[in-house]
Amino acid sequence: MGKWRLMKAGWMSLITAAMITVTACGQAGDQTVAPVGTDQPAQTTTVSNEATSQAETRVVNDGFGEVEIPTNPKRISALYREDYLVALGVTPIVQYYNPMWGKQEYLKLDVPLFDVTGNIEALLVSEPDIIIAAGEVDAAQYELYSKVAPTFRIPDDILPDSRKTLTLIAELLGLSDKAEQVLADYDARIVDVKAKLNAAIGDEKLVVLRMNVVDKSINIFGIHNTFVGQLLYEDLGLKAPGFAEAMTEGNIVLSKEVVPELDADHIIILPSNGTWDEESNTKALEEMKTDPLWKNVPAFKNGHVYPVERSYWQAGAITANGLKMDDLLRLLAPGSK
Structure with missing residues (x-):
């Protein structure tokens, strides 16, 4: 050296x-x-x-x-x-x-x-x-x-x-020995969270969206997305809407023509920048909720749209995934511990 x-x-x-x-x-x-x-x-x-x-x-x-x-x-x-x-x-x-x-x-x-x-x-x-x-x-x-x-x-x-x-x-x-222990704990947590989510929502479909705060366009994360694909759809066994399941890209801008066909029962949504405490982001989300295109999507119709913190939802690593699991239990299975 x-x-x-x-x-x-x-x-x-x-x-x-x-x-x-x-x-x-x-x-x-x-x-x-x-x-x-x-x-x-x-x-x-x-x-x-x-x-x-x-x-x-x-x-x-x-x-x-x-x-x-x-x-x-x-x-x-x-x-x-x-x-x-x-x-x-x-x-x-x-x-x-x-x-x-x-x-x-x-x-x-x-x-x-x-x-x-x-x-x-x-x-x-x-x-x-x-x-x-x-x-x-x-x-x-x-x-x-x-x-x-x-x-x-x-x-x-x-x-x-x-x-x-x-x-x-x-x-x-x-640090290979340390990694083995971290992954053993990680996999044990996944088994526990998967069982609780399955009991809470079964085969209901969930998708992650990102609101681009500059132009109000919406990105949809598919099942191969680096940030969420492995955890949500492989490890936890959650179901994705048909459009997200068919995507070969990690994420794309969702065209307005597709929105009425988005059969998502639950939507996780994050801003592309800033936090949901910022007035511009909150206003954009409220406008989205009242948009006729989105009002008939099952998640919007039933109040199952969940704003989340963007930084760990836009990371696919171990610590971030632990925080995502915390969010999923809080939002989808609030009675579980």
């Missing part, structure tokens, strides 16, 4: 002078960069020092190829994947932040923010041992981050699966 400290010193002056900026490329998991297989065994590089000879780095395969990472990284940056660190009991050195979107407030982290639309010097100053990134990081950004610290880009085929993502991140950090 000594070579990275030397490289950081050189890159500090270069990056500062160039004022290089890094911009976010949309929502995590929406990009499609061809992954490199991760089933090859990790290689270990042995580095000698005056006291002993020990493995300090190893070579692993990520979404862009081979990368040499520290064997036991301590200062971790996991951009927009801090949820997995929290689940593993690890505090990241910075937290992902985008001025247009904010940060994942639900994690309640007390660490510096890294503005992904700003200067990368802020990340360099934090001196990460490893940077863990994902679909929002393209090849150019990956190269830039790699000049700051060893950067691992999670392959795209791993991202939709929260269990695989946690397991992979834990393996990178040497």
Whole structure:
């Protein structure tokens, strides 16, 4: 790891002078960069020092190829994947932040923010041992981050699966045993919540919508959506309306022609920005409820429309999914504990 400290010193002056900026490329998991297989065994590089000879780095395969990472990284940056660190009991050195979107407030982290639309010097100053990134990081950004610290880009085929993502991140950090316990607890919770939801709503259909606060358009999340698909429709066994079930995309703008045919008994709805306490968002939702197009949708007709907090409903990680399950029990099975 000594070579990275030397490289950081050189890159500090270069990056500062160039004022290089890094911009976010949309929502995590929406990009499609061809992954490199991760089933090859990790290689270990042995580095000698005056006291002993020990493995300090190893070579692993990520979404862009081979990368040499520290064997036991301590200062971790996991951009927009801090949820997995929290689940593993690890505090990241910075937290992902985008001025247009904010940060994942639900994690309640007390660490510096890294503005992904700003200067990368802020990340360099934090001196990460490893940077863990994902679909929002393209090849150019990956190269830039790699000049700051060893950067691992999670392959795209791993991202939709929260269990695989946690397991992979834990393996990178040497915390595989911890991940096994976290997942055992997680799966036990799912079994319990699934039984309670089945008793409460049976085969009634549920869908997640996002209100885009700028133009009032509505996005519908399908069964393959990275944020909700695995938890709601695979793990908890909830039923989706026919339109959402037929979707091949993760989410699309719902056309007005489809609304009268949306046979949703329950609707989870979140704003694209801000909170439901904001007057503009509340007003938009009230207008939606009185819109003739929506009034005949079963969920609206029966008062089964549930505004929720957006940040953890727009994340598919372990901690976020726990909060979603809390919401589902509160909203759909209020008598259960």
